Amino acid sequence: xxxxxxxxxxxxxxxxxxxxxxxxxxxxxxxxxxxxxxxxxxxxxxxxxxxxxxxxxxxxxxxxxxxxxxxxxxxxxxxxxxxxxxxxxxxxxxxxxxxxxxxxxxxxxxxxxxxxxxxxxxxxxxxxxxxxxxxxxxxxxxxxxxxxxxxxxxxxxxxxxxxxxxxxxxxxxxxxxxxxxxxxxxxxxxxxxxxxxxxxxxxxxxxxxxxxxxxxxxxxxxxxxxxxxxxxxxxxxxxxxxxxxxxxxxxxxxxxxxxxxxxxxxxxxxxx
Amino acid sequence: xxxxxxxxxxxxxxxxxxxxxxxxxxxxxxxxxxxxxxxxxxxxxxxxxxxxxxxxxxxxxxxxxxxxxxxxxxxxxxxxxxxxxxxxxxxxxxxxxxxxxxxxxxxxxxxxxxxxxxxxxxxxxxxxxxxxxxxxxxxxxxxxxxxxxxxxxxxxxxxxxxxxxxxxxxxxxxxxxxxxxxxxxxxxxxxxxxxxxxxxxxxxxxx
Numbered sequence: 001x002x003x004x005x006x007x008x009x010x011x012x013x014x015x016x017x018x019x020x021x022x023x024x025x026x027x028x029x030x031x032x033x034x035x036x037x038x039x040x041x042x043x044x045x046x047x048x049x050x051x052x053x054x055x056x057x058x059x060x061x062x063x064x065x066x067x068x069x070x071x072x073x074x075x076x077x078x079x080x081x082x083x084x085x086x087x088x089x090x091x092x093x094x095x096x097x098x099x100x101x102x103x104x105x106x107x108x109x110x111x112x113x114x115x116x117x118x119x120x121x122x123x124x125x126x127x128x129x130x131x132x133x134x135x136x137x138x139x140x141x142x143x144x145x146x147x148x149x150x151x152x153x154x155x156x157x158x159x160x161x162x163x164x165x166x167x168x169x170x171x172x173x174x175x176x177x178x179x180x181x182x183x184x185x186x187x188x189x190x191x192x193x194x195x196x197x198x199x200x201x202x203x204x205x206x207x208x209x210x211x212x213x214x215x216x217x218x219x220x221x222x223x224x225x226x227x228x229x230x231x232x233x234x235x236x237x238x239x240x241x242x243x244x245x246x247x248x249x250x251x252x253x254x255x256x257x258x259x260x261x262x263x264x265x266x267x268x269x270x271x272x
Numbered sequence: 273x274x275x276x277x278x279x280x281x282x283x284x285x286x287x288x289x290x291x292x293x294x295x296x297x298x299x300x301x302x303x304x305x306x307x308x309x310x311x312x313x314x315x316x317x318x319x320x321x322x323x324x325x326x327x328x329x330x331x332x333x334x335x336x337x338x339x340x341x342x343x344x345x346x347x348x349x350x351x352x353x354x355x356x357x358x359x360x361x362x363x364x365x366x367x368x369x370x371x372x373x374x375x376x377x378x379x380x381x382x383x384x385x386x387x388x389x390x391x392x393x394x395x396x397x398x399x400x401x402x403x404x405x406x407x408x409x410x411x412x413x414x415x416x417x418x419x420x421x422x423x424x425x426x427x428x429x430x431x432x433x434x435x436x437x438x439x440x441x442x443x444x445x446x447x448x449x450x451x452x453x454x455x456x457x458x459x460x461x462x463x464x465x466x467x468x469x470x471x472x473x474x475x476x477x478x479x
Contacts, residue, residue, distance in 0.1 A: 055319045215302035
């Protein structure tokens with residue numbers, strides 16, 4: 001077995017790299033794939049929190065590199081899905097504790113046992129980014145429809161294109177707000193794709209459910225009713241080669257959706 | 273008619289409050305998880321060690337007061353360079369003198385059995401010493417702790433240079449340098465770590 005190594009990166013911080021990582025990883029594992037996620041954000045790890053695994057970490061990637069434990073010992077199994085593992089970052093070291101070569105080596109070793117290796121990249125384009133990209137052959141660039149995020153994504157795409165090892169990269173547009181797009185206050189998906197001229201792999205709507213799911217340490221793909229969860233599930237399917245149409249985010253057309261929007265409108269008015 | 277409407281409105285608002293309450297629940301979960309995680313980040317204590325510390329504290333304090341053991345709350349608060357351990361336990365009842373003496377005697381007898389040499393020392397000290405010596409895990413975490421504080425600047429600039437010059441060379445070199453750095457870190461770290469523990473201890477004594 002030779003697994004695919006996909007790095008999830010963005011340039012800008014706070015656009016949802018780690019959330020994307022947790023959700024795509026969980027979705028792929030739910031589909032029966034063996035998945036390992038590597039948090040390379042040394043010193044600022046958070047992937048463990050989003051997965052609710054923060055209390056199970058004994059060894060980190062730095063322990064593996066410094067040979068205090070075996071690679072397999074450091075893999076933390078997910079609570080629900082035995083197909084899903086996490087290799088946590090050390091919280092108390094900086095980006096220099098692991099080198100590109102070492103990360104490449106870890107990815108190669110994991111490729112034997114896993115279908116997918118998802119590498120969570122730190123924000124920025126410095127050594128942390130270089131390390132994360134080192135072992136990967138594919139990339140997902142996460143961005144939001146905001147100027148700063150798009151500009152940084154463009155920079156990242158430029159860097160990825162210069163890397164020989166990266167064979168393909170895709171764009172994931174996060175935190176899309178259909179209402180704002182409709183009122184022409186937010187760049188539309190097409191416009192963003194046009195500007196960055198990259199192939200799209202997912203559109204994730206802004207969803208308050210993300211906040212609660214993060215609070216609980218449970219990725220939102222586990223909530224099948226959530227729109228963002230469905231969108232992430234579709235991304236996973238596309239990664240696996242399925243052709244899935246993009247979700248229609250325009251309007252919640254179900255009866256309950258209409259009732260909800262009517263009442264929230266009403267409550268909103270009363271509060272004023 | 274108006275009443276009917278307000279009634280309906282209240283029901284609707286009530287429904288939304290329910291939804292909000294659910295979110296508050298997840299907020300509670302988030303706060304609790306964060307507390308634990310931050311405690312781990314600020315110390316070198318793994319979850320198991322934290323539990324150990326908790327139970328030892330309970331053992332220690334329940335000699336003097338009867339407390340609600342399940343409601344014990346440990347919190348590490350960071351104020352600039354200072355770290356303080358805040359401990360909050362609801363006291364159910366004050367013990368009377370006889371009880372306290374009995375508890376102390378019982379413990380002293382136990383200790384005398386365990387280790388004849390250490391009986392002269394303070395109870396607190398013993399508790400903390402076992403904490404320090406016992407666990408291998410804590411050592412590992414200790415190496416890594418320093419980067420947060422003093423080392424970051426020097427290490428960062430060093431390694432930048434390394435990266436520029438040595439990127440193309442074999443990784444062996446950089447590994448060696450890593451381990452060199454580590455030795456320094458280790459020694460520095462132990463001292464800073466002890467300081468932290470002392471602070472915690474002082475705080476404890478005050479309480």
